[in-house]
Amino acid sequence: MQAETIVYYDANYTSVWIDHRKGYPQKIANAFSKKEYRILDANSLKTFMVEALENGTANQKLVVFAQDVAPAPIVETISSQTTLREYLDAGGSALWIGDIPLYYRGVPAKDQTEEEIEKSRIEISKEGGPTAVLGVIPVYGTAKMSVSITTLGRSMGLRSKWSGMRPIIQDRGIKPLARSESILCIHYIDIERRKNIFRRFAERISGGISVKALPIEFKLGTEAKQKEPPKGVPHAHETHVNAWVKNFNSYYPKSGFYRIWDYPPITLSEKMLNELIGISERIAFRIGNQSQAFFISEVNRKT
Numbered sequence: 099m100q101a102e103t104i105v106y107y108d109a110n111y112t113s114v115w116i117d118h119r120k121g122y123p124q125k126i127a128n129a130f131s132k133k134e135y136r137i138l139d140a141n142s143l144k145t146f147m148v149e150a151l152e153n154g155t156a157n158q159k160l161v162v163f164a165q166d167v168a169p170a171p172i173v174e175t176i177s178s179q180t181t182l183r184e185y186l187d188a189g190g191s192a193l194w195i196g197d198i199p200l201y202y203r204g205v206p207a208k209d210q211t212e213e214e215i216e217k218s219r220i221e222i223s224k225e226g227g228p229t230a231v232l233g234v235i236p237v238y239g240t241a242k243m244s245v246s247i248t249t250l251g252r253s254m255g256l257r258s259k260w261s262g263m264r265p266i267i268q269d270r271g272i273k274p275l276a277r278s279e280s281i282l283c284i285h286y287i288d289i290e291r292r293k294n295i296f297r298r299f300a301e302r303i304s305g306g307i308s309v310k311a312l313p314i315e316f317k318l319g320t321e322a323k324q325k326e327p328p329k330g331v332p333h334a335h336e337t338h339v340n341a342w343v344k345n346f347n348s349y350y351p352k353s354g355f356y357r358i359w360d361y362p363p364i365t366l367s368e369k370m371l372n373e374l375i376g377i378s379e380r381i382a383f384r385i386g387n388q389s390q391a392f393f394i395s396e397v398n399r400k401t
Contacts, residue, residue: 101191101385103160103378104146105130106169108139110206112215113165115196115362122366126164129371130378135162140169140204147172147185157189157350160382162374166196167204167219176203176225183231189350191385193378195359198236198264198286200227228286232355235267235287237338239280245340251275255377256358258370262340264360275341275358282332352388356381 107127116122127137138146143161150156172181186192200222207218228236244259254275262278267285345354358377363370 099386100379101158101160101382103162103382104136104138104143105162105164106140106143107137107164108143108169108206111140111165111167111169111204112207112219113167113196114202114219116164116166116366117362118165118215120366122363123164125366126162126371126374129375130162130164133375140171140206143169144171144181147181147190150190151181151184151188154188156185157347157353158386159185160191160193160378160385162193162378163195165204166194166199167202168200169204173200173203173222173231176222176227177230178233180231183346186346186353186355189347189353191353191356191381193356193358193381195357195374196362198223198228198360199234199355199357200231201236203227223286232344234272234344235285237265237267237280237283237285237336239263239265239278239283239336239338242279242281242335245276245278247276247341248274250343251341253380254356255373255380256341257373258359260340260359260361260363262360263362265338265340266342268339268342271344272339273343273345274339275343275356277337277339279335279337280333282334283336283338284332350385350388352384 105127107123109124112118113123116126131137146159146161147156150159168182172185174180178187182192202219203222205218205220207214228234239262241261241263244261247256247259250273256275262276265278265280266272268274340360341358343354343356345351347353356377
């Protein structure tokens with residue numbers, strides 16, 4: 099049994115690292131459409147999520163985002179009180195690629211000029227978008243080398259290597275699909291960490307240095323349309339998760355927000371498109387079988 103999978107793509111809304119100027123969102127949508135997956139625009143996506151909530155079927159749904167700007171119809175506020183979060187809380191699942199999830203919120207562009215497209219991408223990161231909506235803490239990092247894919251990531255079909263740029267801090271609710279070490283990084287929310295003697299000793303023998311007190315200007319990600327460098331204390335040689343899944347409903351432990359490919363691809367090859375479709379199919383299979391197993395166990399328990 100496979101969960102129902104739909105793809106979000108709306109030509110009236112913009113994208114960031116999944117470059118709309120190169121036609122990447124359309125290319126992703128076309129690849130899924132050829133496999134007979136439904137493509138939904140922003141308003142239809144909202145209807146899809148609301149109906150899943152009303153029917154109690156969110157745990158059997160997967161949304162693949164072909165654009166890395168969340169449309170305003172499903173992100174009504176910068177908080178957990180949004181259609182997207184309610185859908186996830188009810189056991190719904192999503193697959194996201196590209197820039198930081200919920201860094202931007204999208205509104206329709208009046209026309210397809212670059213100026214109007216730029217206006218349609220509203221930055222909500224300064225108001226806490228990623229943390230308020232998804233409960234994650236992003237990291238702006240310069241990768242030491244390409245990611246290391248975990249066993250779970252390989253089982254999900256992750257094959258292509260990449261150099262991650264926007265990982266997150268791992269907590270107990272995050273299952274890593276790929277990790278990497280940042281030479282230097284800045285946390286989205288800076289956390290003061292008191293170093294014990296063991297950490298200081300480990301940094302010395304590993305060659306890691308603390309740059310906490312150094313007055314350095316450290317511009318991360320300017321090549322990826324970052325208007326200004328993030329403010330915060332730089333950290334050196336930290337390992338974070340670049341691809342991950344966060345579960346929002348323990349009744350459906352394999353559901354949740356899946357995030358891969360935290361970088362702006364220069365090329366989006368047929369191989370990558372096939373890999374993306376394969377990953378979505380494996381997630382849908384896990385979700386579908388998990389839901390069935392849950393209901394069977396509930397029936398057995400009641401009888």
